[in-house]
Amino acid sequence: MAVEAAVPREQFQALAWSGDGLLLLDQRQLPGNESYLLCRTAADVAEAINAMSVRGAPAIGIAAAYGIALAARELGSADDWSAALEPSFAMLEGTRPTAVNLAWALRMMQQQLQRLPEGSDVPATLLALARQIHDSDREANLTMGRLGMQQLRKYDKRPQHVITHCNAGALATGGFGTALGVIRTAHAAGLIEQVHANETRPWLQGTRLTAWELMREGIPVSLQADLAVGHLMKEQSISWVIVGADRIAANGDVANKIGTYALAVLAMHHGVRFMVVAPSSTIDMQLDNGDLIPLEERDADELLIVGNRQLDTGAEVFNPVFDVTPADLIDVIVTEKGIIERPDARKLADMMSRQRLH
Numbered sequence: 030m031a032v033e034a035a036v037p038r039e040q041f042q043a044l045a046w047s048g049d050g051l052l053l054l055d056q057r058q059l060p061g062n063e064s065y066l067l068c069r070t071a072a073d074v075a076e077a078i079n080a081m082s083v084r085g086a087p088a089i090g091i092a093a094a095y096g097i098a099l100a101a102r103e104l105g106s107a108d109d110w111s112a113a114l115e116p117s118f119a120m121l122e123g124t125r126p127t128a129v130n131l132a133w134a135l136r137m138m139q140q141q142l143q144r145l146p147e148g149s150d151v152p153a154t155l156l157a158l159a160r161q162i163h164d165s166d167r168e169a170n171l172t173m174g175r176l177g178m179q180q181l182r183k184y185d186k187r188p189q190h191v192i193t194h195c196n197a198g199a200l201a202t203g204g205f206g207t208a209l210g211v212i213r214t215a216h217a218a219g220l221i222e223q224v225h226a227n228e229t230r231p232w233l234q235g236t237r238l239t240a241w242e243l244m245r246e247g248i249p250v251s252l253q254a255d256l257a258v259g260h261l262m263k264e265q266s267i268s269w270v271i272v273g274a275d276r277i278a279a280n281g282d283v284a285n286k287i288g289t290y291a292l293a294v295l296a297m298h299h300g301v302r303f304m305v306v307a308p309s310s311t312i313d314m315q316l317d318n319g320d321l322i323p324l325e326e327r328d329a330d331e332l333l334i335v336g337n338r339q340l341d342t343g344a345e346v347f348n349p350v351f352d353v354t355p356a357d358l359i360d361v362i363v364t365e366k367g368i369i370e371r372p373d374a375r376k377l378a379d380m381m382s383r384q385r386l387h
């Protein structure tokens with residue numbers, strides 16, 4: 030079991046490696062309580078992902094990579110490392126089904142393992158790769174922040190109102206954020222008047238995490254109930270909706286937090302531009318379209334526990350936590366490899382064959 034670790038930090042990090050293991054800022058406790066969990070085993074990491082102490086597509090991929098490094102450290106030595114680590118790979122991959130970054134990061138670790146010459150220090154090499162996956166995600170976010178900001182500036186050089194959904198910030202990534210990375214960069218460039226954050230039912234990533242991140246940096250943020258966005262778009266001039274992604278199919282369909290699809294339909298109706306920001310590790314070229322993306326459903330209690338009360342309505346509960354936004358509702362996908370306007374299968378394939386920009 031992960032233990033609580035007291036780590037006072039000026040600059041928060043969702044994940045950090047310490048000599049003792051993986052430190053995770055426990056996102057279930059935010060806002061209000063900034064406490065860290067120390068994961069010493071792969072099982073601790075799997076439990077933290079399941080319980081959403083760490084969440085957000087890139088962050089769970091990075092956590093899983095560290096989980097494999099921890100598993101190798103637990104083993105110490107092995108005759109056949111691939112066979113010995115197989116249960117840990119399976120355990121970590123089975124935690125959450127939608128975010129493809131999880132499978133992507135585990136694949137990176139597996140490929141590294143298979144390439145290692147005999148006699149290598151496997152635990153040290155796997156830890157070095159986990160760190161590299163972590164660092165390069167943060168770097169990708171900085172690149173995407175710049176590219177996304179340029180999109181905002183292309184259409185309007187004045188400070189703008191934008192909407193975001195869920196939390197696609199430093200908490201959900203290796204640092205800085207995808208959608209919030211664009212918003213941070215645009216704010217620094219004087220392009221953000223106000224961020225409108227959806228509360229994001231039922232787990233309240235917007236209220237608990239996005240508002241917390243933006244308030245810390247003095248970026249003006251206002252919260253609304255998810256379905257208040259239709260009214261908001263009617264009453265207020267909004268230039269962009271900016272969201273992250275959990276998996277992008279080869280044709281540009283995007284799986285993201287439940288409610289993103291409704292937001293995209295509303296944006297189209299109101300003539301608001303729609304931007305998806307995600308690293309190329311979120312793109313799944315194996316899936317032709319979004320219908321093939323596995324969508325996680327979570328426990329009924331996420332809807333039935335309100336405040337401290339467990340509601341007993343007797344009604345069935347449908348709690349899908351992701352949905353798919355078709356590519357034709359998306360104006361632009363921003364990755365670290367570049368920008369795709371009006372995404373389609375050909376443009377995605379072209380971009381995926383390119384080298385990273387940074």
Ligand SMILES: CSC[C@@H](O)[C@@H](O)C(=O)COP(=O)(O)O
Nearest residue numbers: 084085086195197201273274286
């Ligand atoms: C950079 S994070 C992009 C997505 O992972 C994010 O928008 C999201 O849907 C997270 O869902 P969560 O269930 O909180 O893990």
